Each structure stands twice: as structure tokens, then as C-alpha cells.
Amino acid sequence: MTQTIRTRFCPSPTGYLHVGGIRTALFAWLLARQNNGQFILRIEDTDQKREVAGSTDHIIKSLHALGLDYDEGPDIGGKYGPYTQSERLDIYKKWAQKLIDKGRAYADPYTPEEVRAFREEDQKAKRPFLYRNHIHKEPPLWDGSQPLRFKSYPKIYEMDETFEDAVMGKLSIGTETIDDFILIKSDGYPTYNFAHIIDDAEMEISHVIRGQEFLASIPNYLNLYDALDIKRPVIATMPHILGLGGNKKLSKRDGAKDVLDYVREGYLPEALINFMATLGWNDGTEKEIFSVSELIKDFSLNRIQKSGAQFDEQRLLWMSGYHIRETPVDKLMKCTEGFWPDEAQDTDPKYKIQVLELVKERLKFFAELPELTMFFFTDLPVDLSLIQNNKQLKKYDIHHLHMLLKQSKESLEQSDFTVADLTLRLNQLLEQTGEKPGVLFSLIRIATTQSPSSPGLADTMAVLGKDRCMERIANQLESMK
């Protein structure tokens, strides 16, 4: 019988989630869903100073927006709860006591200033800071007011020098990184280093998927697993997503955007997920476009890239547009709710569908909807600069253009405004006037839309309708006199 796959995502409530963070969540989620396992959300709020109010809600919202549903979590509970670390303090104390009883934990009597002095001393000597080199000769009994430190056995790993990481492969371990790190801080809260190990064990997590920043700490964790007699989970270390330029990891500090912002700007969750998944992962073929269900089917930890991948907004834009184009209009309609221009508020949904049909192939994300569709819903004022800035029209005399448009108007007035008839008439006008399409059609386009570009002219006019078009052409003629 194989073990149930249980993965987790453990953000600390210090703000929003950016693409890098949520990609880690995505991979953990994929692994769980692929194996009919569970995906757990745990909030790691052991540093009260850094806590940002509202973060947990924000994080939950972000996961929800992308469809990364979890089976257990702070808001929905579960049999291994609570799922917020600050509510699990007694559990950590219990485990800490085990360590003390075994002689594997001791009180640190130094003040923070004294520890800092040790550190500076080591730095000056160009050697890594290791607390275990500064151990107090007679550590006092731990009364909860001092930090509790782990008594590490660094030598153990000299015998067993490699460790397998599901992504990074075999890692070698230097004893120099194993230290007597702090288990419980003087404020009574555990450190991440301690709490996550306890929680993962108690919650029966099978796979720990996390970012590269923890790579160097793994030896410490191995040491602690051993001391606690905990069977270690599969560890998978993800490379970082790099910011533009590729020389630093994506971070809020450097302007990494909140994933929820992408959702608010109208990127499809499916596109966002496709983008994040293929940033550092591939299925071994040349396939680039994946649906969520395909991802669940094909995902594997061992095909995650070991090197960091640069965040490429261009690629996201392309992928977003691609997914929009692939989505049927009726489904797309639901997604566009809230993105239409205000002027479209009271418009018949049927009309909106027609508009959407016309603009969907040029849409990258839904926030572009207003600027692309405004003229379908309201009469924009005549803007003569559109003619002056048009590279075909600017060469022409305004009277000539006036005459052209007038002639067009006379023909279009006879039209029933079906696409077929409009196309026919437009082509006839081309012959009659002897003008190039770039000239004549640009002129009519500007008159009927007051925009430099639009979907196909006949299509656009058909959707706009005869009354609207004729009125707009009349207005244009008026202001060109």
C-alpha cells in the first residue's frame, strides 16, 4: 500500500502572494491532485512583528481565484488542525520537551547583543557563524524566557554525506551548515525551522515543496528529524523565479506584482496557471499550452528545472491572449463581468456577445475591454486628429475626404447592414471612387468608430447598426465642412 500524498503550502501572513510564491503552491497542489491526495494550507505566523493584517484573507482569496482549492486549512479546518501556527504553541512545547529530555535542546542564556557580537567576531575572521562554537559552558535550565536551542550532532552527516532532493537530485552536505539553531524564541513562539518540522510530521505531510532559500538549511532539518525520530518526508526544492534581468529572485521589494492583481486585470486563471507551470517545468516534449487537467495528469517533480527561470511578462501576455482566443464566447462572457466600460452597463447581453466575438482575438486581458470596445456603446465626439495622424489620410485634402465620405454615405444609406451587403457595397465604393482600401476604409472607420483601429469594418458596422453608423457619418461630415 502506498502512502497517501499530502502536500502543503505554508505562507506567512506578511502580505500578498507573488508569482514565485504561488507557483510553489501550484506545484504542491498539482502533486496532490494528481495522486488523489490532499493539499493543505497552513499559516506560518510565528513572527508577530512581521505580520500584516489581512494577509491570510488575501492569501486565501488568491488561492481561491486561481482555483487552487485546499482540503484542510485555517478557515475550513481538518482533522490535523489547527492550521495556524500561533494556535499550536502547546504542540511545539510538547515536542520541545521531548528534545530537552533527550538532551537535545538547551537554553541559550546570551542576550541578542552577545550573540550578535559572536557573529561579528566570526564574520571578521571570515568564517561562517556557528552558535555551537560559542556554547555557554554551563547553560541554565530552560525556563521559557530564554531561547531554546537545538543540540545538533553535526558529525552524523560526515558518514552519510548525500541526500536526495526530488528536484535537485543528490545534494552533498557540509557539516559547516549544521548548527544549534533556535527552536523556540524567547517570546515563546517557535521558529520556522522547528515548527514546520513538527507540523509536517503531525499533519502527515508526505512531500515538502518549498523554495530554494531553504536549501542550505536542509542539513539542519535532517539532523532534527533524526533527533526527533521523525521519518523525513520527500523534500523538493524549487529554484527561484528570477525578476527581470535574471540576477535576483522575484521579490516584493523589487516590485513583484500581487497575483491577485493579475486576476483583477482580467487574466484567465487557466492562463496564469499555464504560465507559472511552464516557467521551470516541461513535460519533455515541445508542448507549451496546458489545460489545468492536462497539468494534473502530466506534472512531475523530476522534470522541474534546477536553474531559476526569469519571469517574462511578454510570454504571460501571449499565453493569456492565447487562452482567451481558445475560450468559447459564452464562457468568456462570464469571465468578462465587471470589465466592460461603464457605458455598457444597460446593454443587452446579446449585443455584448457580438462585440466580444469581434474583439476576443485581440484581447490579451480583460482590462483592455473598455478601450477596445468603448465605441460600441457610446458615441465618441468627432476627433479630427485621427485623420491627421492616419498615415494614409494625412496626405489628403479635407475637402476631398469630405466628398469621399459623402459619397460613401449615399451608398451605405441603401444598405440593409448585413455583413454581406456591407462588404459588397464597400467594395463597390472602392471601384466607384478609385481609392485604395487603406484610404476609403480608414475614413469610414474613423467616422463610425472614432478610433484608429477596430475589428473588420463590415463586421463592426453590422454590429453597430445602421442608425448609429449613419448618424456618426453625418456628424463626421458636419465637422469636416
Next chain:
RNA sequence: GGUCCCGUCGUCUAACGGUUAGGACACCAGGUUUUCAUCCUGGCAACAGGGGUUCGACUCCCCUCGGGAUCACCA
């Protein structure tokens, strides 16, 4: 400085030790007899460097160089 990880077009990447090193994004050119977009065609562009091992190396080993992570009472 110690420890550790990584290194294929500008970017994301593919390639049982045997390929003209492939695809995608971006960019450029042309086409789809109107614009923008889509779509199609074509183009530009990479194995960090040096040594080995091998009949043969992007692929295995070593060194160098380059990039990154980490060395907190943060996670």
C-alpha cells in the same frame, strides 16, 4: 570568506554519447488584396571557457569563469 546549487538562442526551454543543436515568446521581413489583432510563411539568434574519458561529448569527469542561495530570537 565558508557551505551549497546552477550554467543551451535576448527570454522560457527540448535533445538513450551519434541531430544541419529542435520548439515557443520577443524581434525583423513577407502574405492573408483596409487599420489593429489573429492566422500563415520565412529570417535572426545558443551548447560559458579550457582540459580530459570516448571511434564519437550539449550530454560523463576535472579545473576555471560566471550567476544564484545561505551563514537571524525571518520565513
